Amino acid sequence: MNSSSEPTQSDQHRKRYTGTLAQEIELRWQEQWDVDGTFETPNPAGPLADPEALVGKQKLFVLDMFPYPSGAGLHVGHPLGFIGTDVYSRFKRMTGHNVLYTMGFDAFGLPAEQYAVQTGTHPAITTEANIANMRRQLRRLGLSHDPRRSISTTDPGYYRWTQWIFSQIFNAWYDTDIAKARPIAELVEQFEAGTRATPDGRAWASLSAAEQADVLDGHRLAYISEAPVNWCPGLGTVVANEEVTSDGRSDRGNFPVFKRSMRQWMMRITAYADRLVDDLDLLDWSDSIKAMQRNWIGRSEGAKVDFASSAGPITVFTTRPDTLFGASFMVLAPEHPLVDALTAPEHTATVAEYRRVAGTKSDVARQVDDKTKTGVFTGSYATNPVNGAQVPVWIADYVLMGYGTGAIMAVPCGDERDFEFARQFDLPIPAIQQPPAAWFEQRGIDAQVGDALDTSAWPEAFTGDAPYVNSSNDGLDLNGLANIAEAKQRTNAWLEAHGCGTATINYKLRDWLFSRQRYWGEPFPIVYDEHGNAHTLPDHLLPLELPPTDSFSPRTFDADDAMSNPESPLDRLDWWTTVELDLGDGPKPYRRDTNVMPQWAGSCWYELRYLDPTNDERFVDAAVEQYWMGPQGEGHPGGVDLYVGGVEHAVLHLLYARFWHKVLFDLGYLSSKEPYHRLFNQGYILAAAFKDEREIYVDAFSVDEHDGQFTYEGKPVTREWGKMGKSLKNAVAPDEIYEAYGADTLRLYEMAMGPLDASRPWETRDVVGMYRFVQRLWRNLVDEETGALRTDLPELDDETDRLLHRTIDGVRTDMDAMRFNTAIAKLIELNNHLTKLGGCPTAIAERLVLMTAPLTPHLSE
């Protein structure tokens, strides 16, 4: 269009590198790559095998976190990581690697379903259309994906294996003796042989079928249990702990979430807590992501200690058993089961009232309220096992039922919270450590040696390291010791010897709530017999396809209606829920499970399916998995060589996927212990967003700037920087950039903006810098009038030759380290030099083109 409407220019520079010419070149090569199958990657075995093509090549598995196919399509912020992995993959292919690089879609889940509910269109239809649109957009960027390996989690051929893996997990238990998952049949063998005792010691054969099923359910890695779960009436489903924000709302939709006891599917991820923490050491991940995972798992070493009381032993968890001599009262969570038995008659009314008020407060309110301590005395006392002291038992909502044992021993002299509580309620604060003089000086207290232990003068608890005092009994003497580790060890030994405590490890991690009362997800491959026992469907009945229905809307409730109950959409489909099957003992009636799996299920193993996407016999061929993901030497856990994605999945996806991978490893299906060996978190593309006085975002492209002041329709607005997107009304569509400059320029710009792991603001006006580079590069080689290679190129001189070789060295190093921004700078330097020279000497043209090929693949072709 441009060239025909401006005849003068097109006559002069018919083959100048313009947006129009760039598009011509790009579309042509994208077509050619498809026709030639240029990016099809050979496997060592199976349907995609081409063993000869692997000879002499090192393998490399480069993976992007696969996207959710949203209806809004891509903006220029989305593909930053994709472009990075593409440049890297192309570079690695050019340097002798067999690179596995493809892209799939994480397409089950709430957004598609909510969109479907809004529009009345079935989610299968919108999902399919969105995937097609996204594939088109990604292809337009020139990404070198192997198209044969692309999957969607919603393909029955894919979720057949998601269901199969679920069955494996259901039919497995964690053997703590060998720290490994095993098939449940091996547990049955142990019970039958008597090598493992049943919970109540009776012979296995004497247990009824229902009792046996109960025992096994208590071991399964996927199990149904009645437990406090997160009920979200606004979404109409329960959600996992990981999907609840710190202010007690749903990650999706931002609705209130309530703790309710319900019967739901759980996954025993807690069995893997230690390995999930310990194996982080084997991974090439950033310290911050590792810290987030460690934090979430929350492993803390300590001891469980029993305090005798009229209601029986009260067990507390403490990380500081060494401070037991300073435990001068106890605090139980208001929901603690012993509270009723401990409450003395004259305290019944106050305790009941306190529990009632605490019960109405959601977890949110308990946290949002300032940290002022509240609590009431039960009227009972318990016995401190190390010194026999009678300590009062209180209840208070700063102790959480969900952590540890829901009861604590309070050591007010050494714990900030206990200190505040003691001050609040005027409880004694016995000292068990002698704080150093400096501690008093820093707090402006003139403490004599004699009255240092008078805690009434202390402004706060002493949490440091100092010699113990008043810490001895007949068999244990910590006085004078200043080594915490040794004091803990000696206390633990004493507790164990006297049967009133044991060293133990406590975790914050809870089991994973795995069922959802929604429609758009993987159905559970589970049926229930007439006694209500769960059975997995045999493999030949998989996939259990999601039944087609127009009635896919979930039953949602008033967002604050905590007492509502979930209703699965699948439950309405009587024709589907009741079924007659022969599971090996003749045809019988069964009822299907009507839950679906959470969004995260499909993303727990997708990288494995990329390896062997068409395999009908197994989820992945063993030799193929070994080739692409097997451990590489001693101490190497195996896994994807490079996994690129945003930091927002630090806990959820990355934790769940590691868990599933470890179960499959334990059961002997995989050679790799970990799914993702190296994780690289790319930054985000930020864009200016503008808010008016009502704090509402306005269209960022209609804002005017004047002397640093921003206005929208004449009214002042304030600028902030945020992740580019629809909600901030600042998204730039890639098509605009293609039209003006082409995809190669967009790729260059995104890679040149800064290091890949840093977030950076998008500036459309800056894009032209990379366009000029590409234009000069073109002009240095191609005649702008004819489009043919130039014949008037200069001879190679020594200076240019030296610069070339410096550039080759630098670009290779930078590309290898994924420092694409500095690689580009070096290429521009060389090209600027060539421009001054009057063109690119023929002798080095090929090398210049090869160096730019990963970045600007179409132009370089």
Next chain:
RNA sequence: GCCCGAGUGGCGGAACGGCAGACGCGACGGACUCAAAAUCCGUUGUCCGAAAGGGCGUGUGGGUUCGAGUCCCACCUCGGGCACCA
């Protein structure tokens, strides 16, 4: 409060402990044009100076070193994560 990470021109950002500011944007000057856009050439940290040249410069204050943006200590600011977890 605790745990990560980062502070360099007007802006995005470069710098194995060795010429700070590569490369790009913008700005300014010039060429081309009737003119503009595009394109091309040049200048551009800052202060003094006509120039040659010189002073000052990597959040702040100390330190190590022949030499520090880079290493060490203390602090300030910003971003992210966790947060009454016993």
